[in-house]
Amino acid sequence: MPTGRVSYDSDLKRQAWIREGLLQSAHKSFWSPMTGRTMDSVVYQAKNSNANSGHTVVFDFDGNIAGKAIKGRDTAYGKGEQKKKFSNKLTVDRYRLVVDNGDTFDGVDIGNLMVNQHSDSRQKLSDLWQRFKDQALFDAAQGLLGKAPTHIIDLGSNFTYNDLLEVEKVVKTSQGFSTGKTRRPLTPYQTQDGRPCWLFIMDAAMAVMLKKDSSYQSLVFNADVRGTGNRAFKGVFGKIGQLILLEADQFFGNTDGTGDIALNQTGVEIAGLRQRDDNNVWAGQEGFDPDTTLHSRGVIVGASALQLALGKQPDYKHQISTDFGITSESAIEFWMNVQKTILTAEHEDYKSAKVADIDYGVIAVDVEIS
Numbered sequence: 001m002p003t004g005r006v007s008y009d010s011d012l013k014r015q016a017w018i019r020e021g022l023l024q025s026a027h028k029s030f031w032s033p034m035t036g037r038t039m040d041s042v043v044y045q046a047k048n049s050n051a052n053s054g055h056t057v058v059f060d061f062d063g064n065i066a067g068k069a070i071k072g073r074d075t076a077y078g079k080g081e082q083k084k085k086f087s088n089k090l091t092v093d094r095y096r097l098v099v100d101n102g103d104t105f106d107g108v109d110i111g112n113l114m115v116n117q118h119s120d121s122r123q124k125l126s127d128l129w130q131r132f133k134d135q136a137l138f139d140a141a142q143g144l145l146g147k148a149p150t151h152i153i154d155l156g157s158n159f160t161y162n163d164l165l166e167v168e169k170v171v172k173t174s175q176g177f178s179t180g181k182t183r184r185p186l187t188p189y190q191t192q193d194g195r196p197c198w199l200f201i202m203d204a205a206m207a208v209m210l211k212k213d214s215s216y217q218s219l220v221f222n223a224d225v226r227g228t229g230n231r232a233f234k235g236v237f238g239k240i241g242q243l244i245l246l247e248a249d250q251f252f253g254n255t256d257g258t259g260d261i262a263l264n265q266t267g268v269e270i271a272g273l274r275q276r277d278d279n280n281v282w283a284g285q286e287g288f289d290p291d292t293t294l295h296s297r298g299v300i301v302g303a304s305a306l307q308l309a310l311g312k313q314p315d316y317k318h319q320i321s322t323d324f325g326i327t328s329e330s331a332i333e334f335w336m337n338v339q340k341t342i343l344t345a346e347h348e349d350y351k352s353a354k355v356a357d358i359d360y361g362v363i364a365v366d367v368e369i370s
Helices: 011-024 115-142 161-173 204-212 214-219
Strands: 005-007 043-047 056-062 085-091 093-102 112-114 152-154 196-202 236-240 243-247 252-255 266-270 295-301 306-310 315-320 328-340 362-368
Touching: 011 115, 011 315, 085 306, 085 328, 093 115, 115 266, 115 295, 115 306, 115 315, 115 328, 161 214, 161 236, 161 243, 161 362, 196 204, 204 214, 204 236, 204 243, 204 295, 204 362
Parallel strands: 043 306, 152 362, 196 243
Antiparallel strands: 005 112, 056 085, 093 328, 196 295, 236 243, 252 266, 295 362, 306 328, 315 328
């Protein structure tokens, strides 16, 4: 094969070529530094390369035992606590993102993908895929993609340093939620240097309210909180106790309809957190009114907050028009799904520190901003 060409008939070479493009654009992702294939990652990623549309990817979780001690000579056998086991699963679907190449591909040998011609399409599609994936994770965390939040801290129209201290207390004790009952505290996310912490992801409006607070300004505004293990995080601007504060981008784009959001309903210009208007319509949805009172929703995330399931290897597709090949379109094809981690108890849940049937690693924080 001539140098600089990728065989269109070779699935392996074409898939490797598109994976290379996805890897090159990964640095643009807000969530990539928090994504891993273990339970201690914020985004727990599982992959099944054989999973087609409609196939499931299974996530398994182990739980600690909490049995009582047997005193003295009392019979212990037969009183053992059954090991806790939790799981859930995601069904992956096929999605395609498409770009119109216009007339720029005239004269291309369609039998081969010439890298110098198609690399621009690969770059643009890889960039869009990162935004698509990131927005799916933002929407899932905010409770718009899938189930509404099970635990919410509603701060009303205030967001000060003292409010942040109260938020940290609720996160640590799992008591005092505006919505939701007492639960097991979020499992901390471990930074690279081993310090346990939770990540508090907020939008620009929430971040500005906090930064304007005089107490916050005098205590932490100028502090360097990044450290060796946090430099990969985007938007780090403060640390209170065990909360690392991150500012995410604001969502820009459009979403079909209102209510629950599906992955194929949103065109993503900038991936980020959505705001809600007074009519409970979220930014990007039809009828969203930015001139009403707006509400921001930040999210506090710990380990295994979100799940990302990937199926078959992404592939690059190319098709020319039937009108003598004047125009062409290219697409990236992939199999995936996203959700908040909501566990099912295989045997039984804990008596007090519940983990099943709730948002395992996400707490929503609502603030009225205007």
